[in-house]
Amino acid sequence: MRLSKLLVPTLKEDPSDAEVVSHKLMLRAGMIRKLTAGVYSYLALGYRSLRKIEQIVREEMDASGAQEVFLPTVQPAELWMESGRWDLYGKELLRFKDRHGRDCCLGPTHEEVITDLVRRDVRSYRELPLNLYQIQTKFRDEIRPRFGLMRGREFMMKDGYSFHAHEADAEETYRAMWEAYSKIFTRCGLRFRAVEADSGPIGGSFSHEFMVLADTGEDTIVSCDTCDYAANMEKAEIRAPDPTSISAWDGPPRRAKTPGMSTIEQVSRFLKVEPWDLIKTLILRTEKGPVAVLIRGDHELNEIKVRNFLKVDELELADQHIIEEITGGPLGFSGPIGLEKVTLLADHAIRALPRAVVGGNENDTHILDVVPDRDFRVHHYLDLRLAGDGDRCPRCDGKLALSKGIEVGHIFKLGVKYSEAMNARFLDAEGAERPMIMGCYGIGVSRMIAAAIEQSHDKEGIIFPPAVAPFTTIVTPVGAKDPGIDRTAEDVYQELWNQGIDTLLDDRDERPGVKFKDADLIGIPFRITVGKKALAQGKVELRSRKTGETTLAPVRDVPHAVRELIRTWGQG
RNA sequence: CGGGGUGUAGCGCAGCCUGGUUAGCGCGCGUGCCUUGGGAGCACGAGGCCGCCGGUUCAAAUCCGGCCACCCCGACCA
Numbered sequence: 278m279r280l281s282k283l284l285v286p287t288l289k290e291d292p293s294d295a296e297v298v299s300h301k302l303m304l305r306a307g308m309i310r311k312l313t314a315g316v317y318s319y320l321a322l323g324y325r326s327l328r329k330i331e332q333i334v335r336e337e338m339d340a341s342g343a344q345e346v347f348l349p350t351v352q353p354a355e356l357w358m359e360s361g362r363w364d365l366y367g368k369e370l371l372r373f374k375d376r377h378g379r380d381c382c383l384g385p386t387h388e389e390v391i392t393d394l395v396r397r398d399v400r401s402y403r404e405l406p407l408n409l410y411q412i413q414t415k416f417r418d419e420i421r422p423r424f425g426l427m428r429g430r431e432f433m434m435k436d437g438y439s440f441h442a443h444e445a446d447a448e449e450t451y452r453a454m455w456e457a458y459s460k461i462f463t464r465c466g467l468r469f470r471a472v473e474a475d476s477g478p479i480g481g482s483f484s485h486e487f488m489v490l491a492d493t494g495e496d497t498i499v500s501c502d503t504c505d506y507a508a509n510m511e512k513a514e515i516r517a518p519d520p521t522s523i524s525a526w527d528g529p530p531r532r533a534k535t536p537g538m539s540t541i542e543q544v545s546r547f548l549k550v551e552p553w554d555l556i557k558t559l560i561l562r563t564e565k566g567p568v569a570v571l572i573r574g575d576h577e578l579n580e581i582k583v584r585n586f587l588k589v590d591e592l593e594l595a596d597q598h599i600i601e602e603i604t605g606g607p608l609g610f611s612g613p614i615g616l617e618k619v620t621l622l623a624d625h626a627i628r629a630l631p632r633a634v635v636g637g638n639e640n641d642t643h644i645l646d647v648v649p650d651r652d653f654r655v656h657h658y659l660d661l662r663l664a665g666d667g668d669r670c671p672r673c674d675g676k677l678a679l680s681k682g683i684e685v686g687h688i689f690k691l692g693v694k695y696s697e698a699m700n701a702r703f704l705d706a707e708g709a710e711r712p713m714i715m716g717c718y719g720i721g722v723s724r725m726i727a728a729a730i731e732q733s734h735d736k737e738g739i740i741f742p743p744a745v746a747p748f749t750t751i752v753t754p755v756g757a758k759d760p761g762i763d764r765t766a767e768d769v770y771q772e773l774w775n776q777g778i779d780t781l782l783d784d785r786d787e788r789p790g791v792k793f794k795d796a797d798l799i800g801i802p803f804r805i806t807v808g809k810k811a812l813a814q815g816k817v818e819l820r821s822r823k824t825g826e827t828t829l830a831p832v833r834d835v836p837h838a839v840r841e842l843i844r845t846w847g848q849g
Numbered sequence: 850c851g852g853g854g855u856g857u858a859g860c861g862c863a864g865c866c867u868g869g870u871u872a873g874c875g876c877g878c879g880u881g882c883c884u885u886g887g888g889a890g891c892a893c894g895a896g897g898c899c900g901c902c903g904g905u906u907c908a909a910a911u912c913c914g915g916c917c918a919c920c921c922c923g924a925c926c927a
Binding site: 296 | 876
């Protein structure tokens with residue numbers, strides 16, 4: 278295509294309302310424009326990238342045995358009431374009424390619709406398994422959309438759902454999706470990692486997130502420096518410390534006045550001890566009643582772990598009334614000694630404390646020289662905290678390290694949550710009626726563009742991997758008054774298209790500097806510069822956006838040379 | 850939803866505190882000359898309901914009130 282005919286409104290300056298690089302660069306490169314908060318229009322370049330990613334997703338999904346369908350965006354409330362999510366989903370679900378006053382919503386996801394579709398037409402185990410997917414616009418009315426395509430309200434997503442007669446079959450598809458996702462992200466030229474994720478209260482299932490590695494990512498990845506264990510923050514397990522060799526303190530506990538000192542920082546400074554000598558006593562409220570959780574002073578609670586152990590949905594810090602009722606003391610001075618009324622959970626690290634400081638369950642009082650299991654009794658020692666740099670790997674002797682990523686894919690074994698709620702049943706070989714076992718598999722297609730840019734850019738602009746670039750090459754004639762240059766540029770351009778390489782021709786009447794800057798900004802992987810000097814030898818220049826390396830090639834060799842560059846792109 | 854901030858030409862901004870010429874600057878845009886290997890130069894020019902509504906005043910981009918939009922931080926972390 279000819280750049281002179283495309284709408285590519287590049288910007289020299291950063292738009293004031295963009296914060297992250299991918300957002301700034303996509304705006305500057307003329308790929309997208311904002312319509313309203315979290316909602317973007319795709320211009321030619323942005324849409325080409327989007328479609329390239331879609332196509333890769335489509336090819337790999339089809340190859341994995343899934344079939345593409347297209348489901349409605351507007352969905353009736355009844356379906357959501359049936360699954361129970363009409364009340365649960367919250368304000369992210371954009372609701373409205375049609376002209377007849379019927380409640381409707383814009384689909385933020387499609388479990389209900391797909392389950393409804395399948396339950397109507399599938400009766401027998403002979404028709405299973407099924408794996409259906411679509412690539413479609415989703416709308417989630419996020420509290421605070423931000424970062425451009427990274428966290429929009431309207432976005433493009435590939436969502437897939439599978440239906441099975443047996444667990445084993447569901448797991449096989451799960452693995453197939455894992456493979457397909459790995460191929461997709463690899464083909465897109467992304468550096469990524471699949472990490473274990475928490476599967477929530479649905480139970481017994483498992484889940485993986487696919488994270489694009491980027492320092493600017495919003496999500497934290499916990500990974501082992503030795504083995505291939507990797508998990509997200511919620512899920513990351515920590516190996517318990519070895520039984521301590523330090524003999525416990527044999528003196529009695531002492532009470533100390535700590536006026537107004539209720540935070541870990543205040544108490545440790547005041548008593549001249551380290552934060553890891555303290556025990557935080559957290560009183561939590563759940564729908565099954567209050568519990569107390571002990572965490573070392575320098576550690577942080579992982580609420581998901583508590584939730585999963587207790588099998589509760591609601592979990593929050595108790596208010597001061599509950600705290601006083603449970604502990605007899607005010608908020609900020611809770612401790613495990615004498616806590617008889619509640620279950621007491623403790624992180625593994627507590628057991629290894631030889632001589633700790635705890636709250637006194639009395640205003641302005643802490644207790645020193647406390648020995649766990651001697652001075653108070655813990656009901657369960659568990660892994661209850663968030664992983665940190667240097668914690669021990671649960672699978673090997675390695676150490677855990679934290680890094681940042683952008684979630685671009687999530688695969689999930691759903692089980693029978695929706696099939697049960699919505700009565701999606703089949704008859705098995707014995708003639709018994711059973712709910713279908715489901716899996717669901719998502720890819721944030723539009724987010725992948727942003728992730729690719731976050732991962733790959735420089736001061737000049739975007740550095741697109743060839744597979745997701747709006748165009749693979751750009752032919753840039755410089756020296757406008759020379760008809761030989763224009764003709765050669767035209768020839769190269771035609772030849773590249775003839776050979777199936779999508780190419781942009783910068784036929785604008787602009788100075789070379791402008792063309793170069795724009796080509797770099799929009800991140801076309803390879804630039805073919807047609808200029809006087811090289812052309813005198815019958816050659817053109819071939820430049821890699823990524824490495825900046827330039828080589829000379831005879832005109833007829835260009836398509837071959839480009840293919841070679843694409844092939845070796847990832848190794849540069 | 851709580852807190853903070855910003856709305857002035859297509860984009861980025863100044864002006865506002867201390868009301869008073871024709872509301873400026875850079876980029877971009879148009880025309881012409883010139884230039885042509887990393888966002889050139891000169892000249893001329895077009896382009897503004899100063900977010901919206903109301904109030905104060907002889908007079909409002911500027912002061913006051915309300916509304917709207919957008920951005921940032923936070924939103925069960927002792």
